[in-house]
Amino acid sequence: MLTLGKQTVRNCATFSRRGLLQAGGLGVIGLGLGDLLRLEAQENASSGRPKSIILLWLWGGPSQLDTFDLKPNSPTEYRGPYRPVSTNVPGIEVCELLPKLAKRADKYAIIRSLNSSSNDHGIAGTIGLTGADFGATSLSGQVLPGELLPTHGSIASKVFGFEPTMPRFVTVGGLLHQGHRRISGETGGSLGRLYDPFRLDYDAEQGVRIPQFDLIDGVTPGGLDDRASLRTALNQLSGSVDRSKAFGQLDQYYQQAYSLLTSHNAHEVFDLEQEADSLRTSYGRFRFGQCCLLARRLIETGVRFVQVNWSSHVEPVEDTGDGGWDMHDRHFQQFQDRHAWMLDQAASALLDDLDQRGLLDETIVVAVGEFGRTPKINVKAGRDHWQQCYSGIVAGGGLRGGQVIGESDARAEYPVSRPLTPADLFTTALHQIGIGTTQLTAAGLTPQGQVIEELV
């Protein structure tokens, strides 16, 4: 074993690529890039199943003080109406409205010192999903300078390459919006539309939906049983969309999508009815719960990055129906009556299900929003946007659970230790599934953050 600075590097048979990079470059130990990539390939091969990521995107921004960073000793107008409860890890507490997650705290790490640089959903969302604000679109429609970076799942698509029958990157949920404006950061960005996510959604009355095919009357995942029906669907689609150059570039994307739709395997993935009724109920008979179940099925089939959008819109339910986390008013009533237990139930079921199937060691689960909420309760009994300090959780994939990383001040207003950015969080997650500096560089990208040492 070789120790270089703080980094312990294992012997040559099990070299850690990140260890090599942090040891000061390949030349130090006389290895070339080819050697490194071979080592990494060996490392991946020996570790069995490739690692994947499920991102539970809590759109709208959950309150840190009412989820994973309670401050019971802060003034009444800050602490809110909930108390912290012990978890199954001594010394770690979470909100009383998350009792199931409290019993599983050994499985995940809580990061209490996340911070972003914008309190605009569109910009902070783009930072959260790409690591930077380049090309982000604000509420007013202003587009920030710089080329929009690819979202994390698109990077996985690019690095791992296309697979004929299953996309590498699937987003479960609708297009993310702020008001009536789409946000920028959930696409292939600088990599091009070829790396946009393949989209699915779940509706309680319709089951699994493929939004692209909403253009075609009567086409459902189970409805494309043969090439003839596929051809009919294709003809309908090509007649209904612009035959532009951009569309031509998407051929590979759509070929993959159609292959997916016509494969028996895909039909089975989409068919949640194949799951035991008790398991479906354990995830929760609501949209987000069933989307989490679908995410597990997709990962099981080989998808490397699944993003589950809590909602399309940031606003709460009475504005948009699916109800994001942007609770400027009626915050506590909505949180306790709907959002808290929905997150608690669905995320807990997902962790359990992955664990019981032996998938949790290979699957990273991240649950986070684009920012937190104001520690001081506002004049409408709600909490507003707060980007200076917020919380997220990350589990599985070999990352170290059962710990708290970073600390906020007495009112959860600012980090007092280990300030971390969403770029750090996703740099770590991508690194853990085999996408580090080398792979990013080969894809024409650069890491936007630093690996969080405590997690790996």
Added chain:
Amino acid sequence: MIRLVLLLTMLSLSRSLCADSPTWLRLTSDGHFKQRPTWSPDGKTLVFARHQGATIFLYLRGMDGAERRLTEAKYSEYDAVFSPDGKRLLFSFNKASPNQGDIEVYSIASDGSDLKPVAVTREKLSHEEWPCWAPDGKRIAYTSTRDGNQELYTSLTDGSDEKRLTSDPAIDAHPSWSPDGKRIAFATHRWGDLEIATVDAEGKNLTRLTESLGLDDYPTWSPDGKRLAFTSNRDGNFDVYIANRDGSQPRNATDHPAIDNFPSWLPDGRLTIVSNREAGFDVFVEAASRE
């Protein structure tokens, strides 16, 4: 024959074991999230809010199961309660701006006519919600954020003669006026997490009724005023509890691993709840009174 005797014995045993467990009748079956079901004074009409798609609308449900919307408004509406004479309802009306709502208390005749604003935003945006009636029907109670924090208020039924009952940095929410007209129960987090308290109709004599490790919310008086039902997660799960009027002897009235919430009472003393015990969220009512 032996099998039949065994079966009858088992059924008898099963019934005796479940003697203290109420039987719940499911009134709705669509599974959409529902909020604050309450009854007309004659017990023949249920009003509740149903979340469906991008809407939260109020529905009236008759004894035959037929439903109709209370209003034809496009805005969200919820938390409706009948007046003591059954002729009108108060409800929270959320006239949503593109991003954030403007919640106000409105009054409407039970046939859907004569919509009137009662407690509304004045100079600056405020939220008025969760209305209830005094038993004589002359005054109403609700919460408002008009003074910078969510507090309890009462007013005449047209919104005039407004009186502020509470003044604390904590959130005070979900008032329920006692049948004798003397006390108003509400939820507050002034002592930590949410607990049930009462004040008199002048806002004096604050009395704490619950002290639990868990939140207690949505208090509602039984028709005879002897008991209070409320939601609590004190046992780690949302159930509906019933306590004596002074908060003593709280007992779990639902005791189910599902989420049981939004308690209210039929005039005959039967409890009504919203529960997801059969997957989706529906309204359930006890088959028999606890009296």
